[in-house]
Amino acid sequence: MSTRPVVPLVLASASPARRTTLQAAGLDPIVVVSGVDESQLVDLPPAELALQLAELKCAAVVGRDEVPAGALVLGCDSVLELDGEALGKPHDPDEARRRWQAMRGRSGVLHSGHCLHDTASGRVAAATGSTTVHFADVGDDEIDAYVATGEPLHVAGAFTIDGLGGAFIAGIEGDHHNVVGVSLPLLRELVLELGHGWPDLWR
Template structure:
């Protein structure tokens, strides 16, 4: 009979995002997906960085609260907030709001705060990090922006552009320590956290 004490802890992605799920699948390790029920409204006077960090931890803790007593899991929470000139940019949800976002950002540099939390449900220890990506948008015409939105419909993406798809054509430059951060889940930071937590990342293939 296999020794259950040597099994790695359960890994849970606390997210409803298909993009984060697809990114985590790149690591080829087993994980479950549980959707946290939290209010993602920024607090009054809260900085974009603080919003992203708070929500990433809140998502992980919301999932941890629903686990069975004594169950150990490593729970991944993540949140992304975009900002330019001090304005926070959320998910547009509609075509008109997405177009307004892209019009406001063209020719500008936008900061994407991709916050990550790894929570150990047994010890309640939570490690968090904010990975910043600087993105400069091209100054494209209204017609080009409208055509892009109709093609890719990125209405569930902060910033209204999918950098992993056609949205890359809207961008003039990307600067980041982690190329996956802009898509929504910083895998370099996450693998660092998992290895530090003793998760057998490479041995679990």
């Protein structure tokens, strides 16, 4: 029987989709919500915005009492880039509807920033994953029905690929998990960069 010690992983995000993705990959993250005000960063390119928000979330959680000794703390944040503009969560149904009317039949780039802090060594590794998303040419009735579910109001870019919005995504170029909110291949690279093995995180 293996005596391999498991390195604790703390997820500094309230996203159930990120947690579910990590759990499906064999990890058992401890969720500690950062409470970071995402509106404090403005006028940054979309990919840089995603990374800096991830870094802020990670830093906000590292010193918390709920973080076990020797843990890796992961901060993540996602934004959709469309026409050079960074689109986070829509503020209301009208904005979500306008977003979809602008996105349908077109492509955007979903950027997910990742910041991983090793509390044992104090070292930090960070990077942004980017995936091109091709949106279906959905009709106004479909947009209205989707917005009415409430789902697009709570996610970056006003869509999911792993929920009700999945049928409205015609295809992607890049990592599927990155669109959900956490890129597993990219996270593995960050774990290795900090001197750990990916299987060390398996529960």
